[in-house]
Amino acid sequence: MSEASSGRGPRPGVLAEQTWPALRDGHWPVALLPFGATEPHNTHLPYGTDTLLGAEVAARVAAHAIAHGTGVLALPPIPFGVNTTQLDLRFTINVMPTTQLILLRDIVKSLEPHGVRALVLLNAHGGNELRAVVRELQPETSMMLAIVNWWQTADVSVFREPGDHAGELETAAVMHVAPGLVVEDRSQWGDGAVNPSALEAVRKGWAWMPRRWTQLSADTGVGDPRSATETAGAQFMAQAVERISGFCAQLAVADPDALWKAG
Template sequence: MRPYILAENNWKAIKDQEVELAVLPWGATEAHNYHLPYATDIIESEGVAEEAGKRAWEQGAKIMVLPCIPFGVNTGQTDIKLDINMHPSTQAAILNDVIEVLDRQGIKKLLVLNGHGGNNFKPIIRELGVKYPDMFISFCNWFQAVDKSEFFDHPDGDHADEMETSMVMYLRPELVRPLKQAGEGKAKEYRIKALREDWAWAERRWSEVTEDTGVGNPKKATAEKGKAYFEAVVQKVSTLFVEMAEADLNDLYE
């Protein structure tokens, strides 16, 4: 029983435990090329949350990792079989309910640990911050914590790519099919220049962009690369956990 993992604990252990920071991992359930499981984003987010939580706890941080939310925004993948979409409005309702509990019980800090690129919590947190002015509500994208180019030969992908494949090879190797069965993750780009340059945005229709559901070449993935990248991410995320847990909400700025 890890004292910083809510799902593993019981009322006897929890009822008197002080919690300064609640961490909510958030993933998605979606196809990841031919070789990775639908739970890839869940596996990664839980893995980062649990290991970073362990290291933060060992440094004295009073944190609690909540169960992972398994569904994310997949509005561009409506025709991909069993990609389970959760609308942003549903995410807002879930976050509201979680924050309502934390606020009522005096746990005033929440960090959403996001592992899915389709999730965008910024506008939701802006709105909920007005509703719960005493709460410190934040999120981070763990997959942006470190520079992928330091670890991978093909760092430009963003879905079932070399990074994600390497991560799952390290965390759950039994769920990864042989790379010879993986698609190459080739993705089409918009013809509209501004959309290619990322200063304008429109949602991609996934099945028109990629044949195998992947975006990024996974062929050079290894468990060793996954371990090195995971360790670097966890180190940064655990530092964030500690800093947030110890932060004085009346003295946040310097």
């Protein structure tokens, strides 16, 4: 499903796979912009895990929404995320939040004249917080801006312990979407154990500090991936796609001047 596009036709609503005539007319009120990352994911998942998952969820949401009558366009994923605390892990590629702001402003300006009413930032990487960026950009555009962290959209009870970075949830999702990219020998998978903060306020959660990854985890993972199954990944993703697609359908007709209104 996520193999390179050779050998199959364009997926509905996936911008990078469409021709100009296919998009010239039609009504595309909602666009999805996946935000990924390029970073190690424990010892068993690829560097592009977040980008891959974000792009796949976006493509499936577009297909689902189009099948239900709403024009949703899946934009190409942004392959780099905010990774300032992982730069000592080889070949992690970081982009700064301020760079994301500049890039997003250009993308918003490009979409604006073409009837897009809402842009959903479909985030797949915890370091991409994006709220400050949206708070800064929203007053500059009439387009509705929204953020969806895809991993928070569905019911995690399908997992024993969903985990965080390269944990059970993410591992199950990659097993479903790109099984050939998951290290087959499970004895090679790290346990994703994390060291607690040395500071009590941070442990209790009322103080927050960015986590220095090489101090936090021996295998770069956060959360034990070893109970992951393809079935749970498929179930979770199907529910996520359905929910995000429903949100897009609502955005397609929502009145931006009455988003907070009783009844």
